[in-house]
Amino acid sequence: xxxxxxxxxxxxxxxxxxxxALALIFAASALLLxxxxxxxxxxxxxxxxxxxxxxxxYSDTPISEEGRRGIKDGLMETGMDEKRDxxxxxxxxxxxxxxxxxxxxAVKNADYDLIFTISTxxxxxxxKKIQKTPVVFSSTGDPIGAGAGKSFSSHAENVTGxxxxxxxxxxxxxxxxxxxxxxxxxxxFCPAEINSVLYKDCLKKAAEGEGISLETVPANSAGEVADxxxxxxxxxxxxxxxxxxxxxxxxSFPAILKAAAAERIPVFGFIESDxxxxxxxSYAKDYYRGGxxxxxxxxxxxxxxxxxxxxxxxxxxxxxxxxxKAAETAGIKIPKAVADRADSFIE
Amino acid sequence: MPLxxxxxxxxxILSILAIGALISFRIFNxxxxxxxxxxxxxxxxAAVLIAARSFDPFTVLLIASAAGAAAGAxxxxxxxxxxxxxxxxxxxxxxxLYSVNLHVMGKSNVALMNxxxxxTFFNKCLSxxxxxxxxxxxxxWPAGAxxxxxxALSFILALVCGTALFWFLRTELGSAxxxxxxxxxxxxxxxxxxxxxxxxxxxxxxxxxxxxxxxxASYQGFxxxxxxxxxxxxxxxxxxxxxxxxxxxxxGLAITSAVMGSVFFRLLVAIALRFGMNPNDMKLITxxxxxxxxxxxxxxxxxxxFKKKADPKEDAAATKPSEIV
Numbered sequence: 001x002x003x004x005x006x007x008x009x010x011x012x013x014x015x016x017x018x019x020x021a022l023a024l025i026f027a028a029s030a031l032l033l034x035x036x037x038x039x040x041x042x043x044x045x046x047x048x049x050x051x052x053x054x055x056x057x058y059s060d061t062p063i064s065e066e067g068r069r070g071i072k073d074g075l076m077e078t079g080m081d082e083k084r085d086x087x088x089x090x091x092x093x094x095x096x097x098x099x100x101x102x103x104x105x106a107v108k109n110a111d112y113d114l115i116f117t118i119s120t121x122x123x124x125x126x127x128k129k130i131q132k133t134p135v136v137f138s139s140t141g142d143p144i145g146a147g148a149g150k151s152f153s154s155h156a157e158n159v160t161g162x163x164x165x166x167x168x169x170x171x172x173x174x175x176x177x178x179x180x181x182x183x184x185x186x187x188x189f190c191p192a193e194i195n196s197v198l199y200k201d202c203l204k205k206a207a208e209g210e211g212i213s214l215e216t217v218p219a220n221s222a223g224e225v226a227d228x229x230x231x232x233x234x235x236x237x238x239x240x241x242x243x244x245x246x247x248x249x250x251x252s253f254p255a256i257l258k259a260a261a262a263e264r265i266p267v268f269g270f271i272e273s274d275x276x277x278x279x280x281x282s283y284a285k286d287y288y289r290g291g292x293x294x295x296x297x298x299x300x301x302x303x304x305x306x307x308x309x310x311x312x313x314x315x316x317x318x319x320x321x322x323x324x325k326a327a328e329t330a331g332i333k334i335p336k337a338v339a340d341r342a343d344s345f346i347e
Numbered sequence: 348m349p350l351x352x353x354x355x356x357x358x359x360i361l362s363i364l365a366i367g368a369l370i371s372f373r374i375f376n377x378x379x380x381x382x383x384x385x386x387x388x389x390x391x392x393a394a395v396l397i398a399a400r401s402f403d404p405f406t407v408l409l410i411a412s413a414a415g416a417a418a419g420a421x422x423x424x425x426x427x428x429x430x431x432x433x434x435x436x437x438x439x440x441x442x443x444l445y446s447v448n449l450h451v452m453g454k455s456n457v458a459l460m461n462x463x464x465x466x467t468f469f470n471k472c473l474s475x476x477x478x479x480x481x482x483x484x485x486x487x488w489p490a491g492a493x494x495x496x497x498x499a500l501s502f503i504l505a506l507v508c509g510t511a512l513f514w515f516l517r518t519e520l521g522s523a524x525x526x527x528x529x530x531x532x533x534x535x536x537x538x539x540x541x542x543x544x545x546x547x548x549x550x551x552x553x554x555x556x557x558x559x560x561x562x563x564a565s566y567q568g569f570x571x572x573x574x575x576x577x578x579x580x581x582x583x584x585x586x587x588x589x590x591x592x593x594x595x596x597x598x599g600l601a602i603t604s605a606v607m608g609s610v611f612f613r614l615l616v617a618i619a620l621r622f623g624m625n626p627n628d629m630k631l632i633t634x635x636x637x638x639x640x641x642x643x644x645x646x647x648x649x650x651x652x653f654k655k656k657a658d659p660k661e662d663a664a665a666t667k668p669s670e671i672v
Contacts, residue, residue, distance in 0.1 A: 017600055021592035021607045024640060028614035032351050033488065035621055060627070091620070094630055097574045098357050098581075099616060101567050105353030106620045121571055124458055128568030129353075147458030147569070191449050192572045194456040220445065 051086040051302055054107045056126065057118040059095040061247040062273065063287050067118045067139040070291015077292065078299040086302075097121070104129050114298050117161075118291075119247075120146050120194060127156060134307045137161030138294035139287050141195030143312055153311040160301070160310040162294045164285060166199060166245055166270045167318050168206035171283050174320075175240055175268065176210055177338050186215040186238035188228045188249055188256060196246035199270075203244055225252035229259035238265060243279070245270040245287075253277055266330035275321040275346055280330050285315040319343045348485070352494040354617040358610035359501035360562045361582065363508050365589075365605040367555030368582040370512075370548055373601065374528040378583055379549060380437035381422045382556040384444030385415035387575035389557025391448045394457040394570035397464055404465040408561050415557020416550040418444055423546030441575075448572050455572045464565035469500045497566065504562065508555060509602045515551075516598050524548050556582075584637065585609035591641050615640065 055071060057064045068090065080086055091107065093100035104125045107115055114134045117123045123137040124146050135158055140146060143163055149155020152163075175182055185207060190196040204214040215238050219228035225248065232238060241260050243249055249256060250271055257278045260267045269279040272286035293316050301307055320338075323346040327334055364386060371379035389411040396407045418440055425436035449455060467477060473496055475481065481492040515521045526534040527544040535541045564570040589608025593600055615636040619629055 014600070017593055017595050018603065018607070021589065021604065021611065024592060025607060025611050025614065028611060028618060029351055029355075032354065032614060032618055032621060033348065035618075092627070092629065095573070096577060097563070097567070097571065098361060098578070098613070099620070099629070101357055102350075102354060102613070102617050102620050105350045106617065109348070109350040120456065121569070124456075124569040125567055127458075127460065145458070146456075147460040192445075192455045194454055197454060 049085065051113045053086055053088040053114050054112040055088060055090045055116045055118065056103055056107060056122045057092045058100055058121040059119065059247060060092055062250045063139055063247055064118045066287040067291040070288040071116055071295045074292035074295025078296060100125050114301060116294060116298065123148060127159065132158060134301045135159045136294050136298045138290045139164050141165050142198050145194065155312065157308040160297055160307040161312060162290045163312050163314050164287060164290045165314060166285050168202045170318060171242055171268065172206045172210050172212065174283055174338065175242065177335055178332060182212060182239045184213050184215055184237050185240045185242045186232045186236065187242055187244050188217050188219050188225060188232060189244060190220065190246050190248040191218045192220055193246045193248065196244065199244040199246065203242060219248060222248065222252050225249060226255040226259065229256040233259045233263040233265055241265055241267045243267060243269050264330055266327065266332045272319050272321060275323040278326050279323060280327040280332060281320065281322045284319050286319055289317050290315045321346065348488050348490045349494050350617060352490060352498045354613050355498045355610060356501045356566060358613035359505040360559055360566060361613065362505045362585065362606040362609035364556050364559035364578060364582045365585040365609040366508055366512055366602055367552040368579060369586050369601060369605045370552040372583060372586060374525055375545060375548055376528060377433045378579065379422065379552055380434065380579060381418055381440045381553055382579045382582065383575040384441035385418040385553040385556045386560035386578050387448050387572060388418055388444050389415050389560030390564035390570040390574050391451045391572065393561035394459055394564045395452055397459055397462045397565065398457060404463055404468045408465060408558060411561035412554040412558045416554035419549040419553025420546050423549040427542035427545050445572065452570065456569060458569045460568065466497050466500060466565055470496050501562065505606055509606055513599050513602055581612065585612050588612055588637065588641065612637065
């Protein structure tokens, strides 16, 4: 039902209709503009060695939370004191790509001294928009694929960080030591996570190098992990599950454990907390350690080093945790040589 | 200022999705979930084509929209020819698109560093350098020239899409489409091929969603297979926020209000980000802001809340299902 209006009436009618919305948009813009202006002034005002840091995470998963915790503890290890030497703002996009852009804009706007990114999308969003402020990434499996540079030593000028790729050949060696005649291992992977696919391929390569075949089942959402795990454990002849580390399986790890327990298949994990949850062992470049390592890189940058001159690094330490009870239930014996190397046990 | 401009850019980009949602939601009266899939489809198709460097950036946008239109047409065919419930048809196509998108990209995430997108193309036209961070003054505020051109381009594109849709819905074909949504029996009695109208409408709606996805990927520099998740919900929220603020159902105002709703919603998210103390509370704060924005105007209009008996005429107008007629 059109209201037939004369052209002269348009000029009054439409602006009047749109006025409340325009006013609200204007008010919101002004609020945003003035508040961010204040933040920038405040940033300029603080003198000397007080640093303002920001952590940007894409999603809320155990992996990203471990990373955040690592960054905090790592900064403390460098001897800097929160409040006295630095303040740190934390942002999470809650898996919303549009909000991630907003966060990067907000961070750029507030003139932080250094930005930590956790996970690949966060790094990518930062790469696109932040050219000057140093960016230190962690929990990123493949920084080259993400577009951070050509190689580990030749990369974007303001970016450096910690590559969180797992130690796949180390894991396969462990598998060989524990059960030398294993022929087939398996994992659930998530086609939607670029790291998950990459890790799956790396694990496959490492396994095939030792004459072991890798069986994989895709899962795309938390609800599908249980089904995928059941399908992996039943009738495929998988002898050990080496669950690669990705966001999806990290969140739904208990479902995989349950499926494996039903068939008495041992589970080896790539995340440190896996063993605590009930995996027979975990051989982890753990993300907590990755956070600590990235905090140390950040410390070097804050002390004046140029990020361009700092090559990307792998997570410095691999932790072996053995869950004796879970190993026993799954029917595997841990050889003494392996047990001696373990960093800790879960009874 | 970069925060504000970035917010406007994202707001305008996603307003194209909101305009698309307006077609399915307000003309055909159902939420077409296909849009989440076609937004990601548009993003992945655009990212792959941009990375291949064989098309100019505007052709890329057209191809991405065409892909989205095809997805919408599939939903339409499922719904009209196979009599599958419209919501379910949307869910099915969205689910299938997830795998399609993985195939389109070959992996789950494609990075676009230093590739030519519409945004860099627009910068080139305005002779703004990509590397130098030139700033210009806007009413006394310093603003990055690149940020400003990004916001301007997304505004222009939203304006073009909105105007084109406005024009289209007033043509004979567009009127037939609206009639189909309002009263299918009546429309078919008048000789309108209603099935075709639904299919065309959904194709149009999803073409817009895909265009929005393609722009989002170009702007943020990467496409991810999960980029579409949750987007339709916010697109619908934008439509409804806009309606609440404008309270008028004519086509032109409905389209304008959807754009405004999208921009306003993104502004609220940005404010929540700016003030959000605990990152875990961000979505809660966003939700509260939206709620406040919707309640405040009605409080302003003479405290309708506290009136026991409203004017029956006004009440009927307020409770009438909103239609674009």
